[in-house]
Amino acid sequence: MTMFLSKVINNISSFFVKKKKNGAGYLKSELSVQSLPGQSGHYPGRKSRLARLRQLFSRKKKTSYNNYSRPVNKRRLLVKGAGLTAAALVLLVGIVVGAKHLLPDNFEKLPIFQVSAITYSGNKTLSNENLREASGIILHQSSLVGLKCANVEARLAKVPWIAQAEVKKNWPSTVEISIVENVPQALLHSEGPDGNQLQYIDKNGHPFMAVKPGAEIDFPVITGLAEINDPVLQQKSLDEVLIFLEKINGNNPQLPAQSVSEIHLNQDGEMVVYLVEYPFPIFFGNSNTSKKYYRLVQVLKTLYKQKGKGSISQIEYIQMDYLNDKVLVAQTQSS
Template sequence: MQSLYGNLQYFRIHEIEVSGCVMTTPAALRKFADISYELNMLSIDPDAMQNRLLKHPWVAGAAIRRIWPDRLNVVIREYRPHALVVQEDKDGFEYLDRKGTVFATVIPGQDIDFPVISGLDAFDTEAEKKELLNVATSFLSLAARNNPNLPTQNISEIHFSSDGELILYLVDHPFPIYFGKGEIKRKYYQLRDVLGVLYRKKRGVSMIDKVAYIRMDYQKNKVLVAKNQAG
């Protein structure tokens, strides 16, 4: 059938509908995947188109359906940024989604109001880096519940030491919070409660203003809150 009807004008694509675009645009995706009105409904390869679309840094999923006689329906699912990753061997920041997938380099003008994950450069293998990114995304998933004492909006940086220990920095206070390794969920809730106490004001002054650092791995089920010299 393709050899007989492949060139008939009747089977030329007259309408291409692309939906699901937020960061991308239908025109850009059509060009990226070589989807044009010059194509023929009988000769196109939807699977090949889908594979080309999936190579776009913002496309996490794609589905293509022919609607006879002359329409092509393209539905894409974009990645959603959850954090930024910074590595010395990369050109600028990269976006990270909720599943720990690094998917696109940030370009000028794009949103960078996300927590930053750093320290991955100290690790050689992709498996090690992936494991640390999973730890970071687990923590951010807890913070996404937006408890007022520890919401995502107040997380500035998640840094990993050369030993793989997590160090947290808040937006409103620059002191380090040492998480150590493991038990992220327990430590998150513990820190949330500690911050709730520290944010309280006494005589108009919050105790958190006098904190030098916090150690979540001080002792089992114990937290060390160290005061600065002024406190």
């Protein structure tokens, strides 16, 4: 690449080199040949002014090149100008393509390209310092020249809380980090090598992180999913649970997400919901979850208004799939 650029530069330079005379001779325009005295017996007479003007206007336009003249060739100048422009473009492309090889070895160490600032967006759970550490970027040491955004994004993607990461360079010394965080929808109970464990799941039902001691656990807990042996039935049951989670996250005042304690699945894939403040079960069955949710909201709205006998504190269980379009609200025997 370097040899190629040198040839292009030489070609451009040769265009500007002025033409010189050859040897010690004279150009034709520099010679003035006149008759000597005695050859014709007298000096040649002067031309009249009219003849000189006629000769002046009939002569072809000329241009001077270092003490000699030649007719102007506009076409030749245009061709040379186009060639000069093309050569300059080739030179520019060569510099861009071969810039990496032309840069000095210590180019990355120039202070102007060292990362002096990082901007963050999209992070709510993770702090800016968490993201900086995960990125591997060291302020005032890492260089923007050698920084590969794809590598930084791959390192950030390893953080369980991060669902998606995008990294951009802002020359000469700033990095922009934008992320999309995983948002927990519920806690999934399962049995692992170390016994029972809880995992955060996202809106698609994918576990993305184990719950650590002291972490946020104010989410509904899903139990019984691992005990469903049929994979097809297991997935169908999980889909119904996700529909229910989507509805309660709408934060209807009668049935907000914070009021749900547990969502249990039996081996037949039927869903049973338990509330935080009341111990009775709510049987949802294994289908039409969205429709049953809106019916349950109306039932709870009515029960919350009642006092004494028939109030919600006297309920033994609620069966949402008792009959078609029917809801069974069972009370304790004492009520």
